[in-house]
Amino acid sequence: MRRLIDEVFVRTFDNAALSALEDQATIALSELLAHGDRLAFTTDTYVVDPLFFPGGDIGKLAVAGTVNDLAMSGARPLFLSCGVVLEEGLPVETLHRVAASMKQMADRAGVKIVTGDTKVVERGAADKMFINTAGIGVVPAGISISAANARPGDVVIVNGVLGDHGTAILIARNQLSLEADIESDCQPLDGLVAAMLSSCRNIHCLRDATRGGLATVLNEFAQSSNVGIRISERDVPLREEVKGACEILGLDPLYLANEGRLVAVVPPDGADAVLAAMRAHPSGSSAAIIGEVTDERRGMVTMQTIFGGERIVDMLVGEQLPRIC
Amino acid sequence: MAMKYVDEFRDPDKARTLVAEIRGLIPRIPRAGERPLQIMEVCGGHTHAIFRYGIQQMLPEEVEFVHGPGCPVCVLPMGRVDDCVAIAERPEVIFTTFGDAMRVPGSQKSLLKAKAEGADVRMVYSPLDALAIARKNPGREVVFFGLGFETTMPSTAMTLIQARRAGQTNFSLFCNHITIIPTIRAILDSADLQLDGFIGPGHVSMVIGTRAYDFIARDYHKPITVAGFEPLDVLHSLWMVLRQLAEGRCEVENQYGRIVPEAGNARALAAVDEVYELRPFFEWRGLGSIDHSGVRIRDAYAAFDAERKFSVPNVVVADPKACQCGEVLKGVIKPHECKVFGTACTPEMPLGSLMVSSEGACAAYYSYGRRERVPA
Numbered sequence: 001m002r003r004l005i006d007e008v009f010v011r012t013f014d015n016a017a018l019s020a021l022e023d024q025a026t027i028a029l030s031e032l033l034a035h036g037d038r039l040a041f042t043t044d045t046y047v048v049d050p051l052f053f054p055g056g057d058i059g060k061l062a063v064a065g066t067v068n069d070l071a072m073s074g075a076r077p078l079f080l081s082c083g084v085v086l087e088e089g090l091p092v093e094t095l096h097r098v099a100a101s102m103k104q105m106a107d108r109a110g111v112k113i114v115t116g117d118t119k120v121v122e123r124g125a126a127d128k129m130f131i132n133t134a135g136i137g138v139v140p141a142g143i144s145i146s147a148a149n150a151r152p153g154d155v156v157i158v159n160g161v162l163g164d165h166g167t168a169i170l171i172a173r174n175q176l177s178l179e180a181d182i183e184s185d186c187q188p189l190d191g192l193v194a195a196m197l198s199s200c201r202n203i204h205c206l207r208d209a210t211r212g213g214l215a216t217v218l219n220e221f222a223q224s225s226n227v228g229i230r231i232s233e234r235d236v237p238l239r240e241e242v243k244g245a246c247e248i249l250g251l252d253p254l255y256l257a258n259e260g261r262l263v264a265v266v267p268p269d270g271a272d273a274v275l276a277a278m279r280a281h282p283s284g285s286s287a288a289i290i291g292e293v294t295d296e297r298r299g300m301v302t303m304q305t306i307f308g309g310e311r312i313v314d315m316l317v318g319e320q321l322p323r324i325c
Numbered sequence: 326m327a328m329k330y331v332d333e334f335r336d337p338d339k340a341r342t343l344v345a346e347i348r349g350l351i352p353r354i355p356r357a358g359e360r361p362l363q364i365m366e367v368c369g370g371h372t373h374a375i376f377r378y379g380i381q382q383m384l385p386e387e388v389e390f391v392h393g394p395g396c397p398v399c400v401l402p403m404g405r406v407d408d409c410v411a412i413a414e415r416p417e418v419i420f421t422t423f424g425d426a427m428r429v430p431g432s433q434k435s436l437l438k439a440k441a442e443g444a445d446v447r448m449v450y451s452p453l454d455a456l457a458i459a460r461k462n463p464g465r466e467v468v469f470f471g472l473g474f475e476t477t478m479p480s481t482a483m484t485l486i487q488a489r490r491a492g493q494t495n496f497s498l499f500c501n502h503i504t505i506i507p508t509i510r511a512i513l514d515s516a517d518l519q520l521d522g523f524i525g526p527g528h529v530s531m532v533i534g535t536r537a538y539d540f541i542a543r544d545y546h547k548p549i550t551v552a553g554f555e556p557l558d559v560l561h562s563l564w565m566v567l568r569q570l571a572e573g574r575c576e577v578e579n580q581y582g583r584i585v586p587e588a589g590n591a592r593a594l595a596a597v598d599e600v601y602e603l604r605p606f607f608e609w610r611g612l613g614s615i616d617h618s619g620v621r622i623r624d625a626y627a628a629f630d631a632e633r634k635f636s637v638p639n640v641v642v643a644d645p646k647a648c649q650c651g652e653v654l655k656g657v658i659k660p661h662e663c664k665v666f667g668t669a670c671t672p673e674m675p676l677g678s679l680m681v682s683s684e685g686a687c688a689a690y691y692s693y694g695r696r697e698r699v700p701a
Contacts, residue, residue, distance in 0.1 A: 249450075250373075250425075307556040308337035309379025314692045 005095065005118045009082065012099040013106070017114035025114035027079060027136075035138035040075035042066060043134035051094065051128055053172035055164070055183030059101035061259055062131040064188045067109045068208045071190040072262065074145045074197055075137030077109060082116040083132040088123045098129065109188035111135070142201060149204035150225035154293040155271040157264045159192060159284040160185065161237045162214055166256030167245050180241040187260035192283040199277035200270035208262045215254040215313045217263045218301045226298050231291030231313070233306045254303075255316045265293060334555030335378070343560045344383050350564070351387050353571035356521065361389045363519055363656055364566055367509060368526035369396030369682065370554045376689040378556040388567070391656030392686035394508055394612060395526055397473040397501075398425050399678045399685040400654075402610045403642040405501055406431030412468055412499060412635050413444040419462060420446045421455035422470035425682045430675055432642045436470075452484040452498070459488075459496035468631045471498045476528040478502050478620070479593035482600040485622070485629050499631040500622050503607060505529050506537055507618040513545045517657045522566040524559065525551035527581040532597075534589030535579050542575040553581040600626055608641060610678050611650030650677040653686055660690040667691060 010018055017025040032039065046062040056064075063080065070077040082102065086095070106113055113133075165184040189208065196203060205225070207217045214236070222229045238253055246253045260283065266274045271289065278284030291303075301313040351357050366372060372392045375381055381390055394400050406429050413420035413436060420436070427437040427448065440446035445465075449455050452469050459467035471481045481498055488496045505526060512518065525538055530551045541549050548569035552562035562580040569576060579585055600623060607619025622630040631637070644650065648670070649663040660666055660679065670676035672688050679687035 252377075305378045305556075306337065307335050307378040307380070307383075308340050309381075309383045309556075311376065311379040311382075311693045 004092070005086070005120070008092070008095050008099050009084075009116055009118065012096070012103050013082075013113045013116075014103070015112045015114060017112065018116065025079065027114070032078070032138050035076050035078070036140040036143075038139040040070050040073045040137040040139050041134070042069040043132065044069060045130060045132040047127070047130050048169070049127065050172055051098070053184055054168050056186035056259070057098060057101050058129060058131055059098035060105050060186050062133045063102050063105035063109065063111070063113075064186050064259060065210065066133040066135040067105075067111060067188040067190055068260075068262070070135050070137035071188070071193045072145070072206045072208055073137075073139055074143035074193065074203070074206070075139045076194070077111045077135055077137040077190050079136050080106065080111050080113045081134045082113050084116070084118045085126050085130040086118065086120045087126045087128050088120055090128055094129070098131075105188060109190050140197075143197060145203055145206045147205050147207060147221050147224035150221050150227050150229070150265045150293045151204065151267070152227055152293050152295040153268050154204055154265045155268055155289055156218070156229060156231060156291040156293065157266060157271070157275060157278065157287060157289050158209070158214065158237065159189070159262050159264075159278055160286045161239045161242070162209065162258055162261055163238060163242045163246070163253040163256030165259045166213070167242045169257070170245070170249075180245060182239065182241050182245075185258055185260035187283055189260060189262055189283055192262070192278065192281045195277045195281045195284075196264065196274050199273040200266060202270060203264055203266055203274065205265035206262060209258045211257050212316050213253070213255040213257060214261075214263060215252075215301065216316060218313065219315045221263075221265060222301050223299050225293075228294040228297040228299070229291060229301045230294055230304070231301070232304045234304075235288055235290045237286055237288050251320050254313060255320055334553070334557045336557065339557055340383065340560055343557070343564055347388065347560070347564050347567060348385050350567045350571045351385060354567065356570075357387050360519075361387055362521045362567070362570070363389050363391045364522050364524060364563060365391040365393045365512075365520050365656055366524040366552075366559070367393040367395045367505065368529065369399065369685070370528065371524055371526070371552065371559055372396065372686055372689055374554055374556055374559050376693040379693075380556055380559055384563075388563070391520060392653070392660075392689070393656075394512070394609070394654045395474065395505065395529075396679075396682050396685050397477075397503060398429055398682040400503070400609045400611065401426075401429055401472070401501060401678060402608045403430065403432045403644070404608065404640050406435065407433065407642060408637040408639060409436060409470060409499060410434060410439045410444075411638055412631060413439050413446050415466070415635065417466045418445065419458060419465050419467045420444065420470065421449045421458060421467060422446065423450075423472060424448045426470055426472055428675070429678055429681050452481045453487075456484050456488055456493065456496055459493050463495060465495060466634075467496050468635075469496075469498050471500045471502055474503055474505050474526070474529045475532040475597070476526075478597050478601065479532060479590070482596040485600050485626050486596060488629055489626060494628065497629045497631040497634050498622065499637075500601070500620065502601065503609070503619045504603075504617070505533075507615050508609070508612070509541065511612060511615045511618070512655055513541065513547070515655055517655065520547065520656055522547050522570060523549040524562050524566065525549045525577075527551060527553050527558070527585060530581065530585045530589070532590050532593045535577050535585060535587050537589075538577045542577050546575045548575050548578070550578040550580050551585055553584065599623075610644060611648070611654045613651070645676050648677040650679050653679055660687040663687070
């Protein structure tokens with residue numbers, strides 16, 4: 001059984017390093033050095049219910065998520081590992097679908113899944129399937145991106161409509177009697193980041209707005225950089241369907257999860273070039289400037305509401321729970 | 326299409342016009358020079374809109390919103406949450422609830438914690454979803470956590486009527502419904518009251534109508550305007566209350582005429598009357614016991630009453646001593662003036678229930694405005 005499962009991954013991921021079936025993958029340092037002067041290294045574990053949802057699945061998430069964590073440093077993502085925990089009784093067909101999806105995403109992002117591990121646990125000890133991926137990439141010389149780099153006057157940009165992933169998952173869980181055609185935004189963003197960096201080497205901050213959404217990333221920037229961030233609700237791109245679902249459920253779209261959206265803080269003289277580069281890329285065609293960095297109210301995020309008032313956008317506490325009425 | 330309809334009620338140009346009109350009214354209100362005018366929005370939905378759109382910050386300093394008791398999650402006493410947890414932890418029970426009730430602290434734990442410890446607690450969006458779960462799980466007892474004012478009462482009443490008709494014997498309701506009128510009266514009777522007027526709850530009024538508020542104007546001489554939930558509705562209603570004050574009137578006005586009929590909804594009221602009767606009194610968090618402020622399930626529906634089915638402990642637990650929820654609810658102090666605000670009581674570890682729901686005044690203050698007053 002164990003062998004069968006390993007074979008699914010080895011055959012699907014199809015690369016020499018993995019097929020050698022050693023206990024580890026070895027990578028030539030010269031190959032890494034060709035891309036830059038620093039290693040980027042990250043890991044993330046993926047648990048999602050349901051495993052398959054409109055616009056993606058756990059495998060796509062597991063590759064895109066880790067690729068994106070690497071890309072947010074400006075790194076070129078190169079190699080991934082894949083550790084899988086399976087609940088006993090999971091259909092092999094499900095495994096095939098997830099592995100194929102991972103392979104497809106890895107090819108799209110230009111990364112190889114070079115080492116892996118699978119464990120099967122008793123029924124009930126895990127929920128169907130958990131995936132961990134770690135990834136390494138290389139940061140080109142001269143690139144320095146950090147949440148602590150935002151400066152007053154900088155411009156805040158997002159690469160597209162927010163909250164699609166969070167809403168798609170909510171609807172896929174089938175707890176709402178809502179029907180809407182919303183697909184997860186799950187996608188690798190390394191290509192977009194490369195395009196952005198070629199238009200402006202001096203991008204200050206970059207982060208993908210996953211759990212906790214836009215609001216959480218902005219608060220992290222404001223606190224790490226000790227600056228204020230002011231956004232305009234009118235400029236935050238949202239799909240009508242997402243707005244509608246949030247209205248009905250009493251959720252705030254600023255906190256909804258995304259899996260293919262990034263937030264960039266860019267110096268004012270580079271903003272136009274970065275925005276143009278983003279809009280020319282398929283992953284950033286509806287990119288928009290949503291606000292600016294200020295030296296007022298340091299450590300805080302404020303928002304000019306569409307109604308003309310102003311409110312604080314704070315860190316989310318716990319999970320968003322739908323309101324009673 | 327639906328969203329376009331909503332956007333009309335969020336138009337910043339109309340908002341600016343209304344704020345200018347409000348400024349114009351202030352000098353004509355006799356009391357306005359002495360202290361800020363305090364207008365209570367009774368309903369948690371209004372509280373949420375006020376914070377969500379930054380409405381307080383748009384207003385002149387002479388006008389203040391006082392955030393009233395109309396968040397059903399916030400006024401639920403600890404003892405009732407303990408009862409919920411006791412029911413939810415029974416192995417045969419599937420306990421179903423609206424999402425934001427899961428975080429309300431009991432004396433030992435919240436439903437969220439009980440769920441983490443293994444209780445089968447499920448979030449649903451309507452009592453009918455809970456009934457469907459009962460149908461699918463004939464071997465289990467499904468309990469719905471009935472919460473809320475007259476807004477949600479008709480839906481739970483209809484669900485029980487359906488359950489009885491279908492003979493769904495494994496379904497019951499843990500009834501914590503409360504009524505708005507005795508509560509407003511209790512607030513009006515409190516000695517430390519300073520309120521100048523009310524913004525009335527829109528969705529409750531859709532059920533009970535506007536006549537139910539006549540006593541506020543007649544006996545207590547306070548103006549009230551029943552309001553919708555979009556930010557322009559709230560501003561418009563505030564303007565209507567202030568206009569009454571400027572003109573020396575105390576009346577029940579209806580800003581939410583597109584939804585709220587004067588006489589309420591007869592069918593909804595009939596369903597409520599079929600299933601529920603007034604309790605002699607009900608315990609409120611922060612406000613204490615208020616006569617006739619809650620309903621219980623009538624004998625005819627006793628088989629669907631979780632309170633009787635599971636003989637809940639029904640222990641009264643005193644509010645934590647440090648809590649000043651009551652004073653906040655009556656508008657005597659502002660959330661951040663409470664002794665434990667932001668220190669012993671935070672959204673992560675709420676002591677008082679006003680810190681729990683996003684409709685609770687303290688949680689809203691904490692999330693949207695705690696650190697300082699944001700200038701307009």
